Amino acid sequence: MDLSIRQVRxxxxxxxxxxxxxxxxxxxxxxxxxxPSGSGKTTFLRLIAGLDMPTGGTILFGEEDASxxxxxxxxxxxxxxSYALFRHMTVLDNVGFGLSVRKGAERIARAxxxxxxxxxxxxxxLSGLEKRYPHQLSGGQRQRVALARAMAIEPRVxxxxxxxxxxxxxxxxxxxxxxxxxxxxxGHTTVFVTHDQEEALELADRVxxxxxxxxxxxxxxxxxxxxxxxxxxxGFIGESSNLPVRVENRQVWFDDRPLGLxxxxxxxxxxxxxxxxxDVELLEGCGGCLAGTVAASRRVAETRRVELEIGVKRRRxxxxxxxxxxxxxxxxxxFRPKRWRIFPNGGKSASTGxxxxxxxxxxxxxTES
Amino acid sequence: xxxxxxxxxxxxxxxxxxxxxxxxxxxxxxxxxGVFLLLPLLAVFTQAFAKGVSAYLEALAEPDSRSAIxxxxxxxxxxxxxxxxxxxxxxxxIAKFDFKGKAFLTTLIDLPFSxxxxxxxxxxxxLFGSSSLIGPWLMxxxxxxxxxxxxxxxxxxxxxxxxxxxxxIPLMQDQGTADEEAALSLGAxxxxxxxxxxxxxxKWGLLYGVLLCNARAMGEFGAVSVVxxxxxxxxxxxxxQVEILYxxxxxxxxxxxxxxxxxxxxxxxxIKTLLExxxxxxxxxxxxx
Numbered sequence: 001m002d003l004s005i006r007q008v009r010x011x012x013x014x015x016x017x018x019x020x021x022x023x024x025x026x027x028x029x030x031x032x033x034x035x036p037s038g039s040g041k042t043t044f045l046r047l048i049a050g051l052d053m054p055t056g057g058t059i060l061f062g063e064e065d066a067s068x069x070x071x072x073x074x075x076x077x078x079x080x081x082s083y084a085l086f087r088h089m090t091v092l093d094n095v096g097f098g099l100s101v102r103k104g105a106e107r108i109a110r111a112x113x114x115x116x117x118x119x120x121x122x123x124x125x126l127s128g129l130e131k132r133y134p135h136q137l138s139g140g141q142r143q144r145v146a147l148a149r150a151m152a153i154e155p156r157v158x159x160x161x162x163x164x165x166x167x168x169x170x171x172x173x174x175x176x177x178x179x180x181x182x183x184x185x186x187g188h189t190t191v192f193v194t195h196d197q198e199e200a201l202e203l204a205d206r207v208x209x210x211x212x213x214x215x216x217x218x219x220x221x222x223x224x225x226x227x228x229x230x231x232x233x234x235g236f237i238g239e240s241s242n243l244p245v246r247v248e249n250r251q252v253w254f255d256d257r258p259l260g261l262x263x264x265x266x267x268x269x270x271x272x273x274x275x276x277x278x279d280v281e282l283l284e285g286c287g288g289c290l291a292g293t294v295a296a297s298r299r300v301a302e303t304r305r306v307e308l309e310i311g312v313k314r315r316r317x318x319x320x321x322x323x324x325x326x327x328x329x330x331x332x333x334x335f336r337p338k339r340w341r342i343f344p345n346g347g348k349s350a351s352t353g354x355x356x357x358x359x360x361x362x363x364x365x366x367t368e369s
Numbered sequence: 370x371x372x373x374x375x376x377x378x379x380x381x382x383x384x385x386x387x388x389x390x391x392x393x394x395x396x397x398x399x400x401x402x403g404v405f406l407l408l409p410l411l412a413v414f415t416q417a418f419a420k421g422v423s424a425y426l427e428a429l430a431e432p433d434s435r436s437a438i439x440x441x442x443x444x445x446x447x448x449x450x451x452x453x454x455x456x457x458x459x460x461x462x463i464a465k466f467d468f469k470g471k472a473f474l475t476t477l478i479d480l481p482f483s484x485x486x487x488x489x490x491x492x493x494x495x496l497f498g499s500s501s502l503i504g505p506w507l508m509x510x511x512x513x514x515x516x517x518x519x520x521x522x523x524x525x526x527x528x529x530x531x532x533x534x535x536x537x538i539p540l541m542q543d544q545g546t547a548d549e550e551a552a553l554s555l556g557a558x559x560x561x562x563x564x565x566x567x568x569x570x571x572k573w574g575l576l577y578g579v580l581l582c583n584a585r586a587m588g589e590f591g592a593v594s595v596v597x598x599x600x601x602x603x604x605x606x607x608x609x610q611v612e613i614l615y616x617x618x619x620x621x622x623x624x625x626x627x628x629x630x631x632x633x634x635x636x637x638x639x640i641k642t643l644l645e646x647x648x649x650x651x652x653x654x655x656x657x658x
Contacts, residue, residue, distance in 0.1 A: 051550055071553050078554040084547035088569040098555030101565070153555055 001062055001156040001189050002027050003048065008057030010043050017043045019213045020057070025157075030183050031191045032200035035210035036236070041193045042161055044210070048191065049159050050074045061156055077150030077188070079160040083142045085134040091145050092117050092130035098153035120148040123182070140171040147179075151186065160192035164199065176203055197237050201225065209233050231343045234274040241317035243290075243310065245273045245342065252342060255311040260288035260336060270345040275337035277305065278320040282327050283334040291334035292317070304328050413631050416624035428625035436602045437610035437626065440518070444593075444606060445586040448525040452582050456533025457575070461567075463534075464541030465549070478534050481527055489527050490595025493520055516598030521606065524592040529585045536578030537571055544570055577644055584637045588630055 003025040010018040018040045025031055033041040046052045048059060050071035059067045066074050085094050093100075096117040099108050108116075121127055124144040134142055143163065150158060163179065164172040180203055183190055194200050200207045201221040209216045209224055209232075217224055217233045228234040235242070246253040247268050252261040254273070261273075283289050292308030295316060299305075303320045306328075310317055319335055321328045386394070418425055428434065462468070463475055481489060497514040498504050507514060514520045548570060552562040568575075590608040597604040605613065607626055614623035 049554060051554065071550075072556050072558070075556070076554060078551065080547045080551055082545075082547050084551040086548060086552075086566055086569075097552070097557070097565075101552075101555065101557040101561045149551075149555065 002060075003157060003189065003191075004058075004060040005044075005048070006058045006060070008044075008047060008054045008059060010040075010047060010052065011055045017213055018047070018054075021213075021215055023208060023215060023218065025189060025191065027189055028187045029189055030180070030203065030205045032204035032207045033191065033193045033210060034195070034197060034200040034207050034237075036195060038212075039210040040213040041195075041210045043213075045159050045161055045191060045193050048157070049076045049078045051078070075153060075156050077153060077155030077158045079143075079146045079150050079158070079163055081162040081165050083134075083146040085142055085145055085149070087134050089133075090130065091121065091126065091132050091134070091137070094134070094145055095120055095130075095148045095152050097149060117148075117152060120152055121145075123151075123185075124148045125178075138171075139167050140175055143167065143175060147182070151188070155188065158188040158190040160190065162194060163192055164194075164196075172199075179203065201237075209236065211236070228274075228341070231272055231274060234341060234343075239277050239318070240274055241277055241319065242275075243273045243315055243317060244345070245271050247271050247342060254290065258288050259290060261340065263342060266342055267344055271342045272345055273337070273340055273342050275340040277318045278303070279337060279339040280319045280335045281338050282321065282325060283336060286334040289334050289336040290317075291332065294331050294333060297328075299323075306333065308333060410631060413624055413627050416620060417628040419624075420621050424621055425625050425628075428619075428622040429629070431622065433602045433605065434610055434614075434622065434626055437605045437607050438629070440521070440605065441587050441607040443518070444522050444525050445583055447522050448529055448586045449579060449583050451526055452530045452533050452586075453575070453579055455530055456537060456578060456582075457571075459534040460537030460541050460571075463538050464544075465546050475538070478531050481529075481531050486528055486589065486591030487595055490524050490592035493524055493527075493592075493596050515596055516600065516604060518604070520596035521593050521604060524596045525586050525589055528589050528592045529582045532582035532585060533575065533578035536574050536581070540571055540574040573644060577641060580637050580641055580644075584634060587633055 003023075005021060005023045005025075007020045007022055008018060009016060009020050021040075021044060033044055035041045043052065047054050050066070050069060050073075054067060057067070058065060061074065071078075086097065089097070092114065096113040099113045099116065102108055118127070118130060121130055124147060126141060126144055126148070129137065129141065134145070137145065147160075147163075164175055167175065176199060192204075201224075204221070206218060206220055207224050208218050211232045217229045219227070224233055224237050228237065231242070234240050243254060245259070247263045247266050249268075250263050250265075252259045252263050252271075252273060259273075290308075290310055292310035294306055295309045296307040297304055300320075302323065304323055305318060306321050307316055307318050309315070319333070321333070327333045385391075429438075459474070459478060463471060494515060495501055496503070497507060497520065499508065514523070548566050549562050552566045553559075557565065587606075588608060589606075590612075593606055594609060594612075597606065597609055599605060599609060599613065601613070607630055611623050611627045611630070614620075614626065
């Protein structure tokens with residue numbers, strides 16, 4: 001089922017939780033809504049489900065306008081963060097619930113409900129546990145019952161709210177892989193909410209990065225990691241350092257010194273320079289580069305993470321230095337970002353230092369812009 | 370649970386007292402209970418049976434007493450179901466929806482607890498009495514509310530309506546709306562959701578609230594006394610009948626009826642304890658009175 005969300009907004013008591021969000025989801029896609037808490041991602045998911053009604057905008061299921069339809073009419077499978085399993089019903093009754101409440105022409109015989117519920121339990125690898133009650137299951141098992149229950153109604157779209165939020169790291173990783181397998185096997189159009197970037201990047205076909213009730217960027221894992229279109233995305237996904245700089249005469253300046261970075265056709269004026277701590281080249285001496293005194297350093301796996309104080313205002317940035325590099329033991333280090341981006345101060349996409357990558361990141365920009 | 374309790378008994382934790390203090394505290398609590406609860410209860414039953422079992426049964430078979438018992442059962446049979454419906458609706462509204470005046474409604478539900486029952490009764494006298502606005506109108510149409518069964522039922526409903534609601538509100542707030550939302554998203558109608566998901570989730574709390582409500586409905590004296598008019602064989606409930614018999618120095622009769630009320634209290638207490646013991650987790654979190 002193709003989904004099309006057009007200029008949807010949601011206000012709670014004049015506070016806009018979601019502002020004119022638009023997104024197209026193709027049939028069979030696995031989409032992650034990624035963002036910090038309060039970014040509107042769960043609100044977005046609940047609007048798609050029909051658990052909340054939008055203040056404005058349209059939600060299309062295929063060609064059909066679902067915006068004003070009730071949650072029952074939309075036929076969506078929703079998996080709650082708390083699982084919301086019915087505690088007084090067995091696993092089997094939980095899974096069969098959606099089928100057992102059907103009436104009239106859609107009514108299904110008991111034996112058939114049982115057969116289909118057992119089949120789903122088999123799919124989620126819980127065969128043999130059908131007589132248990134929710135409180136007799138582990139967190140991961142409950143999660144799978146919740147998923148089977150949502151899939152039992154043959155939903156047009158599967159919506160999962162923080163599906164792995166309450167589980168420990170080990171179970172989380174297992175379930176993540178397992179969910180991908182289930183998705184590939186069943187082909188449900190799936191949208192899930194997460195604040196865990198690793199989960200989003202690993203699992204989803206496309207990641208929707210959200211912030212402050214808006215979509216910042218939509219793209220595959222490589223897109224949002226390598227070609228972030230806004231300072232927020234650069235800062236939120238992966239590690240990053242940033243410095244306030246100036247762009248003048250196609251050059252990037254910091255503290256009135258050129259950095260030897262070609263700003264291309266970026267607009268002149270105040271800007272922010274973003275780079276990843278590991279995407280730097282260490283230099284001997286400095287004519288046109290960044291240099292700073294080491295303020296702190298710590299060992300992270302096979303590298304040394306060094307915090308430098310740079311410039312008159314002692315701005316702090318982090319870079320990574322290989323353990324065997326001579327700079328690792330120095331008190332002053334000079335470097336230049338290898339890959340970087342500059343964003344007009346407070347604005348959106350700008351120039352890029354990733355010359356070997358395609359220049360135009362705008363095709364990946366959110367549809368709202 | 371049992372293991373941890375045993376554990377604290379053997380190894381003294383920081384907050385536990387020394388044995389002497391503990392002994393004194395327990396003795397005080399038990400002594401207090403004995404003097405103020407157990408002793409009167411015993412007195413009621415010994416007095417009731419003072420002249421033998423036959424005298425006891427005779428006192429209960431007396432027409433006025435029988436009519437009082439019937440009236441009490443009737444009043445409870447009307448007031449408790451109504452308060453059950455009201456309590457569930459109010460708890461549902463307060464726990465699951467956000468609306469203006471929610472805090473006010475919560476306070477309002479507690480009102481009968483903070484107002485003296487006598488005043489509750491007087492309110493109805495002011496509302497329906499002959500000097501009130503609607504009193505003359507009611508009289509013209511031959512509708513008798515005060516000093517009749519309707520007044521007693523109204524006063525009882527007023528006094529007992531917080532019980533079910535107060536029991537359910539914390540329970541339902543604690544459970545949240547996710548279960549209901551899940552049922553709805555699976556295609557259930559509102560009624561199916563209530564019957565198959567909400568009701569099973571609250572049933573023990575509900576039963577508990579109904580028990581308390583029933584005990585109070587049968588035992589209420591103050592409010593009922595004001596609106597009843599004390600017409601023998603017609604508007605006397607059991608507690609009122611006890612008072613009348615007592616004032617007439619008919620101790621055997623008074624204590625016989627009183628023993629029935631006490632028995633009711635004991636049965637309620639037993640069921641309540643059983644419920645707490647078996648379904649403690651489902652009831653816990655509920656406000657106690």
